[in-house]
Amino acid sequence: MTKQKSIKEITEVLQTIDNPNDPFLLLCSQDNRKGVINAVNKWKRAYAQQEKLESKWDLMTxxxxxxxxxxxxxxxxxxxxxxxxxxxxxxxxxxxxxxxxxxxxxxxxxxxxxxxxxxxxxxxxxxxxxxxxxxxxxxxxxxxxxxxxxxxxxxxxxxxxxxxxxxxxxxxxxxxxxxxxxxxxxxxxxxxxxxxxxxxAKVTRDRLMNEYDVLYPQFGFKNNMGYGTKEHLEALRQCGPTPLHRRSFAPVKEVIHSKN
The missing domain is CATH 3.30.420.10 (Ribonuclease H-like superfamily/Ribonuclease H)
Known part of the structure; x- marks a missing residue:
């Protein structure tokens, strides 16, 4: 009987279970102690999440x-x-x-x-x-x-x-x-x-942009990663383009033309 075990002991045992039909889990489901009910519900949520991830992995392979x-x-x-x-x-x-x-x-x-x-x-x-x-x-x-x-x-x-x-x-x-x-x-x-x-690719590029942020902190590269945010566009208008800017892109091109 689960009532012979403390809630802490039950929680520890539940962490070792990976089958929704496990006899101990079924016994716990009949235990009316609030702590046990919470532990069982937590186990069920974790199991459902694991099943969801497994299903997605199966689709993605x-x-x-x-x-x-x-x-x-x-x-x-x-x-x-x-x-x-x-x-x-x-x-x-x-x-x-x-x-x-x-x-x-x-x-x-x-x-x-x-x-x-x-x-x-x-x-x-x-x-x-x-x-x-x-x-x-x-x-x-x-x-x-x-x-x-x-x-x-x-x-x-x-x-x-x-x-x-x-x-x-x-x-x-x-x-x-x-x-x-x-x-x-x-x-x-x-x-x-x-x-x-x-x-x-994402992590590699983000780390590069974080390095560039140190060189050009006014552009906020560590936050916008070079995308045209409000902060970035304002800095572009105020300071002009850095050597890292893509001069063929319209917002940068417009700033260059406006300063000439």
């Missing part, structure tokens, strides 16, 4: 499983961050995860808070078969346009992989490379490999 079933071994997810900002580089990443790897909660980097992104970044870097990063600076963006610079960043990320990919899953982009590939709309929320790449 479907593209990878389909590719493995075709005989490919090293599937690289490819994504980029930084197409929209007024300053800083566009950063791309390519990530090859082990077939049996699991990192529950992986998602589009924009949907994950900074603390978890950094944690996932470290875990991916430690456990991935290979990670490649490509960076195209503002001057390249101005020279060839952001779309072409994004492709070049992605190609550079793929080329820098220490293990050669034999298939690419790419977020909403087709690349002029010889490898077989699949472009997936909103792939960073639908494929674990692309999601992993989005995390690597």
């Amino acid at each position: 479907e593209f990878e499983r389909n590719v493995y079933n075709k005989g490919y071994q090293f599937v690289a997810g490819v994504d980029e961050v930084g197409r929209g900002p007024l300053a800083g580089p566009v950063v791309a990443a390519a990530v090859i995860l082990p077939k049996d790897y699991k990192l529950l909660g992986l998602d589009d980097s924009k949907k994950i808070n900074e603390t978890k992104r950094n944690l996932f970044f470290d875990q991916i870097m430690q456990n991935a078969i290979a990670v490649g990063i490509g960076i195209m600076e503002h001057d390249v963006i101005d020279k060839i346009n952001i779309y072409e610079a994004t492709k070049k960043a992605m190609e550079a990320a793929i080329e820098s992989l220490e293990v050669r990919a034999d298939y690419l899953l790419i977020d909403a982009m087709k690349l002029p490379v010889s490898l077989p590939q699949e472009s997936i709309i909103k792939g960073d929320a639908r494929s674990v490999s692309i999601s992993a790449a989005s995390i690597i």
Whole structure:
């Protein structure tokens, strides 16, 4: 009987249970002590959340499983961050995860808070078969346009992989490379490999922008990451563009013309 155990003891036992049909859990459900009821409800919420994460992981590995079933071994997810900002580089990443790897909660980097992104970044870097990063600076963006610079960043990320990919899953982009590939709309929320790449690219770029914030604190790069926030636009009008600004982007171009 659970009444022979303290609430603390019951809580400790519940932490070891992973089956909703476990006899001890069912006994606890009949215990009318408020502390036990709360402990059982907490267990049920945690179980439901775990099931939700497992289900999402299963959905997000479907593209990878389909590719493995075709005989490919090293599937690289490819994504980029930084197409929209007024300053800083566009950063791309390519990530090859082990077939049996699991990192529950992986998602589009924009949907994950900074603390978890950094944690996932470290875990991916430690456990991935290979990670490649490509960076195209503002001057390249101005020279060839952001779309072409994004492709070049992605190609550079793929080329820098220490293990050669034999298939690419790419977020909403087709690349002029010889490898077989699949472009997936909103792939960073639908494929674990692309999601992993989005995390690597996002954290890498954010850390660069944090460094640039030290050089140009008036622009608030650590907060806006180079995007055209009110604070950033005001600093741009007051101070003019930094060497990091994309001069081909309209808000920057307008400031340059207004000062000439």
